[in-house]
Amino acid sequence: MNLNHLAIFQAVAASGSVSAGARDLHISQSAVSKQLGEFEKTLGLVLFDRLPRGVRLTEAGTLLLVYANRLFAIEAEAESALGDLQSLARGRIAIGASRTIGAYLLPPILAAFRRLHPDVELSLKVDNTKAIEAQLLAGEIDIGFAEGTVSSEFLDYRVFAQDELVVIASATHPVRAHAPLALSALTQNPLLMHEVGSGTREITEQALAAKKIQVRPAMTLASTEAIKQTVATGIGLGILSALAIRTEVEAGILAVLPVKGLRMLRPLYRMQLKNAWISPSLRAFLDLLEKPAI
Structure with a gap:
């Protein structure tokens, strides 16, 4: 199903006429009529009864409009969610840390981040260094913190504290x-x-x-x-x-x-998968880590 055709159908259904739908979409009336005709031909169904003044949904059109409205509502919701993610109005960071870092160094950092970005969900797994590396490689966490030596060529290690x-x-x-x-x-x-x-x-x-x-x-x-x-x-x-x-x-x-x-x-390392995408939430967390007070 052509989503452009579906959007034109929805606009005409909402406005009650081809001319009003074309005006709302900022395209010509002839283009809208042509696209609707192609859409009906593809579906093998008539979606509108053409009236002397405007159009009226057929049974097929009435049924399709329910799904069109649902689909475009989900699209709008997706756009809103992505906007929230970008603005840190939502998000999630899964963190893994060795016991010393997780218990004694990260808590004040997590608290500071929470105060700055209360809508971002934080989760912390505490385990030994080898386990944290394994969780990163398996994609179970977004960032890891550990002491010890570098051991995986697939991870990027950076010293963040001593x-x-x-x-x-x-x-x-x-x-x-x-x-x-x-x-x-x-x-x-x-x-x-x-x-x-x-x-x-x-x-x-x-x-x-x-x-x-x-x-x-x-x-x-x-x-x-x-x-x-x-x-x-x-x-x-x-x-x-x-x-x-x-x-x-x-x-x-x-x-x-x-x-x-x-x-x-000993240096304390932060670890991430090499070349992994950094979400807006994780970028904000990394920026906080890099502040001199941390």
Whole structure:
């Protein structure tokens, strides 16, 4: 079905005459008559009874008008929705983040974006770095945030912040008396670590390997909160992002232990599929990230 023909049919039906329909469409009356004739011939049905003054819908025309009105209403709705998307009156951003970034760095950024664009829906999935990369590659999220090293040629990685990993212990742990610690203290005390696949663990193992230190975790825990709570019991040491332990250090629950000759800095990456389309909502989110205060 020719949509141009359908639009001409609808205009004539709405105005009640060929001449009025032509005037509303800003085309000649003869062009409208010709197009209507072609449309009726294509359909094999008469849509209008031609009267001395104006036209009247036939049964076929009455039926078709219902669908024409519905179709063009949907078209108008689609145009309005796309306009809303462009103006950020609607939209959706699916975000994936590693645990440290998702729990301790992104929340104030998400809150700031929400205040600026309350009609854009935000969703956040928190997982380890490998899982976030996999979700991006599968098209399940629009943007990812993680620590760790670059591993996929299909993703674009950009540093958006810096972080430091620190050794922590319970505020009452006896090892605090020996701070700053020797590197050997990391092998002499039980060490609690994230699971394999975690960016925090990957950076930790790389930094210790560079110092020729190999450690076997006494306990592997799947969340930062679990590591903090367990370390707070005094059972061993942990290595976590400085971002993650601010509250506990200020409350006197955990303590940061300097280690001689060891400083573990890491970049934090934002990740996107290479050459992927950036929606207006995502562009606004990226603009917010790039502001100096973020």
